[in-house]
Amino acid sequence: MKSINNIEDNLQKSDPLAAKLRPRSLKAYIGQSHLVGQGKPLAEAIEKKHIFSFILWGPPGVGKTTLARIYAEAVDAKFYELSAVSAGKDDIRKIVEEGKGELNFDPRKKILFLDEIHRFNKAQQDFLLPFVESGVLTLIGATTENPSFEVISPLLSRTRVFVLNELTNDEMEEIIDGAVKFSKTKIDQKSKQWLVAMANGDARQVLSVIDATLSLYGKITENNLKEAVQSKFLRYDKKGEEHYNTISAFIKSMRASQPDAALYYLARMIDAGEDPKFIARRMVIFASEDIGLAQSTALVVTNEVFRAVETIGLPECAINLAHGVTYLSLAKKDRRSNDAYFEALQDVKKYGNLPVPMMIRNAPTKLMKDLGYHKGYEKYTKEDLLPSKLKNRKYLI
Numbered sequence: 093m094k095s096i097n098n099i100e101d102n103l104q105k106s107d108p109l110a111a112k113l114r115p116r117s118l119k120a121y122i123g124q125s126h127l128v129g130q131g132k133p134l135a136e137a138i139e140k141k142h143i144f145s146f147i148l149w150g151p152p153g154v155g156k157t158t159l160a161r162i163y164a165e166a167v168d169a170k171f172y173e174l175s176a177v178s179a180g181k182d183d184i185r186k187i188v189e190e191g192k193g194e195l196n197f198d199p200r201k202k203i204l205f206l207d208e209i210h211r212f213n214k215a216q217q218d219f220l221l222p223f224v225e226s227g228v229l230t231l232i233g234a235t236t237e238n239p240s241f242e243v244i245s246p247l248l249s250r251t252r253v254f255v256l257n258e259l260t261n262d263e264m265e266e267i268i269d270g271a272v273k274f275s276k277t278k279i280d281q282k283s284k285q286w287l288v289a290m291a292n293g294d295a296r297q298v299l300s301v302i303d304a305t306l307s308l309y310g311k312i313t314e315n316n317l318k319e320a321v322q323s324k325f326l327r328y329d330k331k332g333e334e335h336y337n338t339i340s341a342f343i344k345s346m347r348a349s350q351p352d353a354a355l356y357y358l359a360r361m362i363d364a365g366e367d368p369k370f371i372a373r374r375m376v377i378f379a380s381e382d383i384g385l386a387q388s389t390a391l392v393v394t395n396e397v398f399r400a401v402e403t404i405g406l407p408e409c410a411i412n413l414a415h416g417v418t419y420l421s422l423a424k425k426d427r428r429s430n431d432a433y434f435e436a437l438q439d440v441k442k443y444g445n446l447p448v449p450m451m452i453r454n455a456p457t458k459l460m461k462d463l464g465y466h467k468g469y470e471k472y473t474k475e476d477l478l479p480s481k482l483k484n485r486k487y488l489i
Contacts, residue, residue, distance in 0.1 A: 109303040110296050113267075113274060114158050121162060122295075123155055123263045124256050134159065134254065138166040143201050145224055147209065147233040147243065150256025153294030156234040159256075160205045169201040169230065176211035177365075181219045188223055202229050209233035210242035210367065213405040217244045224250055237367065258293030267295050271302050272312070283314045290321065335366075339374060347382050351421035358417050362410050372398040375416050386426030393419055432487035439482060446479035 115121045118128050118135060127134045137144070148156040157173075164171035172187050187204060206212070212220070223229040224247065231251060235242060239253055259267070268287055272279045279287075291298035305312055305320040338357055345353035361371060376398055379390035397416035401409040451473075455466035476483050 108300065109271060109275070110299040113271060113299065115162065116165070118162060118166075121155065121158065122266055123259045124159070127254055127256070128159070133252075134163065138163055141167045143167050143169060143203075143230055144252065145231040145250055146252040146254055147231075147235065147239050147248075148254055148256055149235050149237075149239055151236055151258050151293060153291070153296035153298075154256045154259055155295065156256060157205070157207065160203075160232045160234065163232070164203045164205070167201070167203075169203040171203050171205065173205045174207070176206055176208045176216075179206070181216060184220055184223065184229075188228055203232060204229045205232045205234070207234045208236075210235045210237040210239070210369070211405075214244055214402050216405075217247050221247050221250075237370070241373070242369065259295055260293075261288050264288045264291060264293065264295065264298060268298060268302070271299055275302070275306055277306060277312060279312045280314075283312055283317060286314050286317060290317075338364075338366075339371075342371075343374065343378060346378060346417065346421045347425065349421055349423075349425070351418045354417050354421045355414060358410075358413060362406070362413070368401045368406055368409050368413060369398070371413060372401045372416070375413075375420060378420055381430045382425050382427055383420065383423045384426045384429045386424035390420060390423050428488055432489070435487045439485070443479075443481060446481050448479065449477060451475075452477055 118138060121128055126132060129135060136142070148159060150156060161171065174183055184204070187202060190202075206220075220229075220231070221244070224231045231247075233239070233243070233251065239248060243251075265284060265288060268279065268284055287298050287301065290301070301317060301320055302312065305316050308320055309316040338361055342354060342357035342361065345351075345357060358371065362368065372394070376391070376394040379394040383390040394416055397412050400412040404412065450464045451466065451468045453460070453465040455461045460466075478485055
């Protein structure tokens with residue numbers, strides 16, 4: 093747990109470049125003008141020192157942590173930083189209890205910044221809820237995942253959600269220029285463009301690569317940047333190619349009814365730090381997409397796996413995932429309902445809103461009945477109920 097106010101004042105020479113360049117005010121903050129521009133919600137909150145709980149949702153490296161720190165310092169609150177990957181109930185309890193009964197008790201509001209809030213399971217979020225609800229803690233959550241799926245409804249209803257965007261190329265170049273100036277070095281335009289393309293809107297990654305390049309080679313060239321990336325970033329990246337390759341291999345292994353391969357790719361993702369709920373969500377989709385009518389209980393099983401992951405968390409929930417993966421791999425496969433839906437969707441896009449047959453229209457008023465709505469309807473009719481233009485069309489074959 094970090095209790096920090098003005099943590100940047102204690103920076104060391106060995107600290108990463110991203111920490112050294114972290115903005116201390118909105119004036120130096122780059123990006124997210126829809127939130128921090130003049131008259132925008134977070135700019136207004138900071139100007140008026142309005143303290144409230146909110147969640148920052150956006151991709152990695154776009155300034156979520158920096159924005160939380162700027163906000164906390166601007167409203168003169170005591171700022172605590174936790175990562176949901178490693179934190180638990182005891183860490184929250186310590187923050188709540190800190191300073192109670194002390195003569196020099198700090199009366200300032202306590203802001204808890206919870207990074208990767210989607211990693212907190214339901215029980216942990218339930219524990220946090222009353223402190224947020226009572227105002228003992230003001231919560232700022234940060235997540236790369238959709239909070240609608242990852243944050244419990246009672247906690248979500250007590251926060252505002254702000255969506256952060258990937259940084260634009262111009263914003264990335266501005267960050268690179270600042271890093272180069274701070275480091276008292278130079279960069280040519282070709283190397284800068286390579287960096288922008290490589291980072292894909294992630295400022296933290298671009299600063300880490302610059303930092304590594306200067307540490308290894310002392311100057312920035314395109315070749316030096318590429319060498320530094322290979323030595324420092326050759327790993328499973330939740331945003332990068334390896335992430336998509338591995339989840340693709342995982343799905344295809346289950347589809348091919350190969351549990352050994354599927355379990356291997358599952359273990360690889362878990363070991364690399366992949367969010368188990370992301371894996372479980374893909375399994376729920378797979379149950380309907382690839383197994384479907386062949387074994388409808390697959391949807392029930394995978395929903396229970398998702399629930400287990402949500403309530404138990406790592407490391408134990410890996411066993412639940414393995415159970416579900418084995419079940420899905422060995423189950424019979426039937427994609428008919430999935431394929432039928434997308435064929436129907438093609439007709440919807442092609443023909444638009446075709447008139448619904450009169451006999452199955454709703455008739456809540458006398459006028460509608462007089463116009464023939466609902467006329468001739470029979471519960472178990474064998475008459476084709478598709479719009480007339482699609483009569484006898486078969487999707488489920």
